Amino acid sequence: MKADRTTVPSPSGGSYTLWQLVAYMLRLGTLGFGGPVALAGYMHRDLVESRNWFTEADYKEGLALAQLAPGPLAAQLAIYLGFVHYRIAGATLVGIAFVLPSFLMVLALGWAYVRFGGLTWMQSVFYGVGAAVIGIIAISAYKLTRKSVGGDPLLWTIYAVLVAVTIITESEIAWLFIAAGVLVWFWRAPPKWFKQGGMPIAAAWQIAPGSGILTNFDLPLLTQIGLFFAKAGAFVFGSGLAIVPFLYGGVVTEHQWLNEKQFVDAVAVAMITPGPVVITVGFIGYLVAGLPGAIVASLATFLPCYLFTVIPAPYFKKYGKLPAIVAFVDGVTAAAVGAITGAVVVLAKRSIIDAPTLVLAIVTVLLLWRFKKLPEPAIVAGAAAVGLLVYPLLRS
Structure with missing residues (x-):
């Protein structure tokens, strides 16, 4: 695969090379805290x-x-942006650059976990970081809402419904995104057959809701790991922690690869490392089968999301300017941002558990609001230090 080194002038006025985009995604994967x-x-x-x-x-x-597609939201968005101007080479290199840093980090933490018998300091760090992360994603959700929903009453209605549904169900319901897109499509640019009062059966089907390192090379176990995590990547909709209940059912209950404590530690590792939260699969794979398990689990999880992004991407670009498609995308975007905003509340209920964590979250919001260029890693590091200091005092 030969990567294009040419500079692409984008329609928005900027220009960049593929390697500049890869370098950006590598940096984001290394320093980007806060989840999807x-x-x-x-x-x-x-x-x-x-x-x-x-x-x-x-x-x-x-x-x-x-x-619309199953898999981790942030990774798919990065892969799609890589595809926009550099097609398969861009999508592939950007996807690798985005995921690789966090994979290496959880691999190192997995080794330390196995070597030293647990992460006793993790609760203290997560206590502080979890609260700060709520502040970070709250600001991000606000910016996305202001930019994506605008002043359209229909989009605001869709947004509000998805916020409520996400908070109540504590999950993202994939078919609601499709329904929102179809609703805005029919409202703004209804097809001729709809105006005429008819609806082909084919169209009805299309909008129906659907919803030790290398010493233990155990091929049957690795095959089992690959099949399970491929299913997780291919059939779990939503972003970030949406995959956690599915993983719990398979890893702890069905296969009994990990116990409850190990699984909770795996989720905590994903939350305190930068990059996509779904990279917890690498930590789980390492605990189950060492380095081969980590590699197989990560590849099996991210390969479906790569394919579900690259295969339909050309059609999004080719037909994306049609009024019907624009309306559909606006509806799906409003629903997506509503679900993201609702997820902030859901995560806050788990991370803001007392007065100090509430203060940490509020201070994070105020700092990011006041200082627009304040780097998030600095906030995360400060929150971790606060957690290490305060948590033991509260539990003593």
């Missing part, structure tokens, strides 16, 4: 608003596709 909501917000801020490498339409198409 925050990561999607960083991409919009940096690549659309600041550098003008992508248009608002490019971003909205990528966000809509990432919400």
